[in-house]
Amino acid sequence: MLLEVNGMKSSYGRIEALHGIDVQVGEGELVALVGANGAGKTTFLRALSGVQPLTNGEIRFDGADITKSKPQARVKQGISQVPEGRQVFGPLSVEDNLRLGAYRRRGADTDADLERVFETFPILKRKRKESAGTLSGGQQQMLAMGRALMSNPRLLLLDEPSMGLAPLLVGEIFNIVQMLREQGTTILLVEQNAFQALAIADRGYVIETGRIVLTDTGENLINDEKVKAAYLGL
Amino acid sequence: MLGEFIQYLFSGLTSGAIYALVGLGFALIYNASHVINFAQGEFVMLGGMGTVFLAAAGVPLPLAVVVAIIGTACVGFALEKLAVEQTKNASVVTLIIITIGASIVLRGAAQVLFDKQFHTLPAFSGDEPINVLGATITSQTLWVLGITALIVVVLQWFFNRTLLGKAILATSVNPLAAKLVGINVSFVLLLSFGMSAALGAIAGVLITPITSTNFEVGIMLGLKGFSAAILGGLGNPFGAVIGGLILGIVEAFGAGYISSEYKDAMAFIIILLALFFMPSGLFGKKGTERV
Numbered sequence: 001m002l003l004e005v006n007g008m009k010s011s012y013g014r015i016e017a018l019h020g021i022d023v024q025v026g027e028g029e030l031v032a033l034v035g036a037n038g039a040g041k042t043t044f045l046r047a048l049s050g051v052q053p054l055t056n057g058e059i060r061f062d063g064a065d066i067t068k069s070k071p072q073a074r075v076k077q078g079i080s081q082v083p084e085g086r087q088v089f090g091p092l093s094v095e096d097n098l099r100l101g102a103y104r105r106r107g108a109d110t111d112a113d114l115e116r117v118f119e120t121f122p123i124l125k126r127k128r129k130e131s132a133g134t135l136s137g138g139q140q141q142m143l144a145m146g147r148a149l150m151s152n153p154r155l156l157l158l159d160e161p162s163m164g165l166a167p168l169l170v171g172e173i174f175n176i177v178q179m180l181r182e183q184g185t186t187i188l189l190v191e192q193n194a195f196q197a198l199a200i201a202d203r204g205y206v207i208e209t210g211r212i213v214l215t216d217t218g219e220n221l222i223n224d225e226k227v228k229a230a231y232l233g234l
Numbered sequence: 235m236l237g238e239f240i241q242y243l244f245s246g247l248t249s250g251a252i253y254a255l256v257g258l259g260f261a262l263i264y265n266a267s268h269v270i271n272f273a274q275g276e277f278v279m280l281g282g283m284g285t286v287f288l289a290a291a292g293v294p295l296p297l298a299v300v301v302a303i304i305g306t307a308c309v310g311f312a313l314e315k316l317a318v319e320q321t322k323n324a325s326v327v328t329l330i331i332i333t334i335g336a337s338i339v340l341r342g343a344a345q346v347l348f349d350k351q352f353h354t355l356p357a358f359s360g361d362e363p364i365n366v367l368g369a370t371i372t373s374q375t376l377w378v379l380g381i382t383a384l385i386v387v388v389l390q391w392f393f394n395r396t397l398l399g400k401a402i403l404a405t406s407v408n409p410l411a412a413k414l415v416g417i418n419v420s421f422v423l424l425l426s427f428g429m430s431a432a433l434g435a436i437a438g439v440l441i442t443p444i445t446s447t448n449f450e451v452g453i454m455l456g457l458k459g460f461s462a463a464i465l466g467g468l469g470n471p472f473g474a475v476i477g478g479l480i481l482g483i484v485e486a487f488g489a490g491y492i493s494s495e496y497k498d499a500m501a502f503i504i505i506l507l508a509l510f511f512m513p514s515g516l517f518g519k520k521g522t523e524r525v
């Protein structure tokens with residue numbers, strides 16, 4: 001397993017948001033984590049990146065215990081996150097945003113990676129000199145994804161990449177996620193948009209108020225009566 | 235008449251450049267942490283007093299200057315490490331109060347370690363005055379202006395051309411996203427405090443041959459630098475430089491043509507006018523949210 005999370009608990013003050021999460025992601029897999037608003041998806045991803053403290057449990061990445069590693073060490077080891085709400089560096093140029101994505105690889109030649117990101121997201125190449133804050137929501141999402149890819153991640157964490165986008169753009173973002181996966185990136189995809197996420201995922205987890213309540217292949221979850229009733233609106 | 239005008243102008247630019255350096259220090263720390271560091275003036279004092287006392291102890295002057303600046307930068311690091319980082323989840327207001335405490339401690343320590351007298355340093359290249367269009371200016375004035383200009387150019391380059399500089403900007407814009415791309419945010423904070431302290435110390439060294447220094451000079455210089463930063467728009471380092479120059483020039487012309495009694499009051503009138511009519515300063519972000 002590339003990522004192994006055992007018994008993860010995390011709290012905001014005295015309120016526990018995650019009550020013991022177990023999740024595994026294998027090399028090359030696309031795993032979806034779906035659940036309602038407030039279920040704890042973002043908290044979980046932040047804990048994986050080291051910007052939200054755990055109160056219990058462990059995180060293993062490629063066999064090594066990284067539970068206590070600093071966020072920058074995790075990026076260096078290959079965990080990269082596209083945060084909820086995109087969080088681009090608004091006043092900085094598109095290119096600077098992307099180059100900062102490779103911050104942990106200073107000294108390495110990142111021009112080739114930049115070109116690869118531009119191939120995946122041609123719009124970013126056209127806007128490379130513009131400040132990130134002037135981009136549309138969909139373009140900012142692509143920039144946030146490009147920025148995360150600039151670190152050459154082994155595991156890409158995506159927090160609701162389709163949030164707030166027009167349906168056409170949602171389709172485009174999901175296509176790109178699928179393409180990245182075909183290129184060999186391991187992906188943990190968090191979505192409220194459960195149907196589309198499970199449709200492209202190898203496996204899925206369903207999270208409810210800080211607990212994993214179901215796990216199966218993407219296909220089986222889509223066909224699961226409970227999931228259908230609760231998340232797919234069928 | 236022209237001679238008089240030029241005289242006031244240079245005098246204003248000289249103090250303005252010092253306010254600019256102090257204002258820059260405020261801006262760097264504010265950008266990184268949203269803390270207004272009220273110990274900024276004490277960095278200026280430490281630079282000047284440190285050099286004076288190292289030189290008096292027999293250290294050659296150029297070396298004394300370098301050691302005083304590095305030493306002050308270390309005080310900046312310590313302030314960040316011991317006060318700001320230890321109180322991780324403290325509110326910005328608490329942190330600001332901590333810096334006020336630190337300024338009092340640093341003044342007290344300087345009083346004990348150094349003394350309460352006024353001290354001066356020799357001008358960097360002699361006391362021979364220079365005649366410019368009927369005004370007499372000292373060579374130290376040119377040092378102040380030249381080094382300030384150099385620092386502004388170097389900082390521009392650092393923030394616009396280096397990845398580390400951009401990482402500092404990124405951290406000030408969005409600390410969470412900065413962490414997620416792997417920027418060591420604690421290091422950025424530490425660096426910002428160290429850089430600010432060094433800038434303050436440089437200002438202190440530059441101005442001491444002109445105005446002399448003692449353990450309390452940081453109070454007034456800190457307030458002037460703060461006014462410069464407010465006038466320029468707090469989060470904008472280069473606004474602080476313009477703010478400092480404007481403040482220095484207004485003070486000098488006010489003192490020259492109106493009355494020197496009101497010289498120090500000018501800074502506070504400017505700060506009040508700025509806060510009333512341009513709450514985000516000359517170059518600040520428009521429409522700062524009010525909570």
Ligand SMILES: Nc1ncnc2c1ncn2[C@@H]1O[C@H](COP(=O)(O)OP(=O)(O)O)[C@@H](O)[C@H]1O
Binds near residue numbers: 036037038039041042
């Ligand atoms: N900064 C915060 N402070 C306090 N509680 C929070 C904070 N962020 C999230 N929570 C709470 O933690 C729970 C999980 O939130 P979150 O991880 O954002 O859920 P999701 O991403 O699945 O919508 C929610 O009950 C939410 O109210």
Ligand SMILES: [Mg+2]
Binds near residue numbers: 038041084160
């Ligand atoms: Mg969320």
